[in-house]
Amino acid sequence: MGKMTVLSLLGLxxxxxxxxxxxxxxxxxxxxxxxPVELPNCxxxxxxxxxxxxxxxxFVVIYPEKMAEEGQKRKRKKRGEExxxxxxxxxxxxxxxxxxxLKYPGLKSFEHDKPGKILLMNLNEEEPTVLELRIIGSKFxxxxxxxxxxxxxxxxxxxxxxxxxxxxxFKSTVELFKFQEEEKSLLHLKTIRHKLLPNxxxxxxxGPEHFxxxxxxxxxxxxxxxxxxxxxxxxxxxxxxxxxxxxxxxDGYDFANGINISPDGKYVYxxxxxxxxxxVYEKHANWTLTPLKHLDFNTLVDNISVDPVTGDLWxxxxxxGKKIFFYDPKNPPxxxxxxxxxxxxxxxxxxxxxxxxxxxLQGSTVASVYKGKLLIGTVFHKALYCEL
Numbered sequence: 255m256g257k258m259t260v261l262s263l264l265g266l267x268x269x270x271x272x273x274x275x276x277x278x279x280x281x282x283x284x285x286x287x288x289x290p291v292e293l294p295n296c297x298x299x300x301x302x303x304x305x306x307x308x309x310x311x312x313f314v315v316i317y318p319e320k321m322a323e324e325g326q327k328r329k330r331k332k333r334g335e336e337x338x339x340x341x342x343x344x345x346x347x348x349x350x351x352x353x354x355x356l357k358y359p360g361l362k363s364f365e366h367d368k369p370g371k372i373l374l375m376n377l378n379e380e381e382p383t384v385l386e387l388r389i390i391g392s393k394f395x396x397x398x399x400x401x402x403x404x405x406x407x408x409x410x411x412x413x414x415x416x417x418x419x420x421x422x423x424f425k426s427t428v429e430l431f432k433f434q435e436e437e438k439s440l441l442h443l444k445t446i447r448h449k450l451l452p453n454x455x456x457x458x459x460x461g462p463e464h465f466x467x468x469x470x471x472x473x474x475x476x477x478x479x480x481x482x483x484x485x486x487x488x489x490x491x492x493x494x495x496x497x498x499x500x501x502x503x504x505d506g507y508d509f510a511n512g513i514n515i516s517p518d519g520k521y522v523y524x525x526x527x528x529x530x531x532x533x534v535y536e537k538h539a540n541w542t543l544t545p546l547k548h549l550d551f552n553t554l555v556d557n558i559s560v561d562p563v564t565g566d567l568w569x570x571x572x573x574x575g576k577k578i579f580f581y582d583p584k585n586p587p588x589x590x591x592x593x594x595x596x597x598x599x600x601x602x603x604x605x606x607x608x609x610x611x612x613x614x615l616q617g618s619t620v621a622s623v624y625k626g627k628l629l630i631g632t633v634f635h636k637a638l639y640c641e642l
Contacts, residue, residue: 277486281508281528282575283554288588291609293628295641337365339373339631341404341456341557343416344624349435350375351416352384352631353401359424359476360483362581362634369399372418372431372440377624382639391442394429398422403456403512403557405465406433415462416440419454424476426454428495430463450493450500453479456512456557458522460541464496466503466522468510483509483528483579492524494541503543504535512557512620517565521546521598525555525569532558532569534597549602553590554578559622567594570620570630573609578617578633589618591630607642614638 279285341353355370357363372387389396402419409415414433419426427447431440444463455470471479472489482489491505492513504524512525515537522535522543530551535543554572561568569592572578577587591608608621608630616635621628623642630638 278484281486281530282579283530283552283573284576286552286574288573288590288609288611290611291606293608293638293640293642296638337368337370338363338634339637340402340619340633342559342620342622342629342631343404343406344377344559344622344629345406345408345414346562348377348624350377350622350624350629351387351404351406351433352637353404353418355400356402356633357400357421357424358402358633359479360579364634369397370401371399372401372404372416374438375629377627377629377639385438388437388439389431389442390439394442394445395422400424401429402454403468405457405459407459407462409462415443415459417457417459417465419457419467420445426451426469428454428457428465428467446495448493448495448500450502451495453490455510458513458515460515460519461496465494466513466515467493467495468507468513468524469493470509470511470527486528488529492522492543496541499541501541503541504533504545511555512569514558514560514567516560517562523558523560523567523597525558527554527556527572528575530554532567532594532597546598549594549597549604551592551604553592555592556618557620559620561623564595565597567597568592568607568621568623568628569594570618572617572619577612586612587617588612589615589630589632591618591621591628608638608640 337355339352340356343351352373373384374387375382400421405417407415416431418429420429427445430444453469453471455468457465457467459465469490473479486508488506488508490507490510491502494503507526508529509527511527514523522537524533531548533548534546554575556570559568571590573588573590588611593605593607595603617633619633620631626642628640628642
């Protein structure tokens, strides 16, 4: 019997002995109910051929641009669903990249038969519009594009590189693009694959081809992945990648998820989804990480955005994990956004900026700010754009 098989059986056996049902309830936060926290000053985002749904709070709704049939349009308008905005990245000039159309095992998708896309917004516009960036490059397969976490790196000559975690055929790659602002396009430069990057979730760029990435699972087999999630096997990790060196720099996570870096580049933040924690690491010159502290929350923490001015963390969260992994349209997953100030201090300040039970916004994954404006994305649903 192979080493991996022995380790797998041992891990599964040990997990069963620690009352998996009780652990499941705690990790998935199955009994959590949301106390609403509203943001009243919100605006519509106008996109290309999109449907707009007005809510009692006047929130933004971003819808898919191209719908095949008029009947499908009516169905979407009635249901209020779209391709999602799982991750987003705001540039210093107010342009926003949005990752849309994620297909992920175990999560709901309303456009499972269509490839994903990268959208662009401009938060400097009075009424921001959404458009799909054209992807060019002869070797890139658009039909299997399945974008997940994204990150940008701006070079000394102001060239903007967009790094995208991609899941073609549910594998994991990083796609490197050059942003061409005038043409409103992404030029595909390179596809990155590595054996230490089998289950990527999120990414933070520290160079054009240099990044930290989270692997949210240990196993590759879908069946074993599901047991890994259910039993809480804390075997996922963080990997540093460069063209010359690839190394695992942290491990032992129960679903490593969002990752980001402080504005001064000295600290790395990692969200551990199922343990409800955010870990803080000191980054060293050789790219290794030293753990400094972690913060505990009563919510499943997803993607982390960092305010480049204040250093505050903005976190998209899932208050009830059961509802996001086992989707029921009659009892939809709620949304929550946290702001963490002074995270390196002995007493960081944590504020619930937005919380909603799923009636308006389902399954928030990311939140980011720009000049007093808040943009909230979701894994498969709408997106909100509000004044703080």
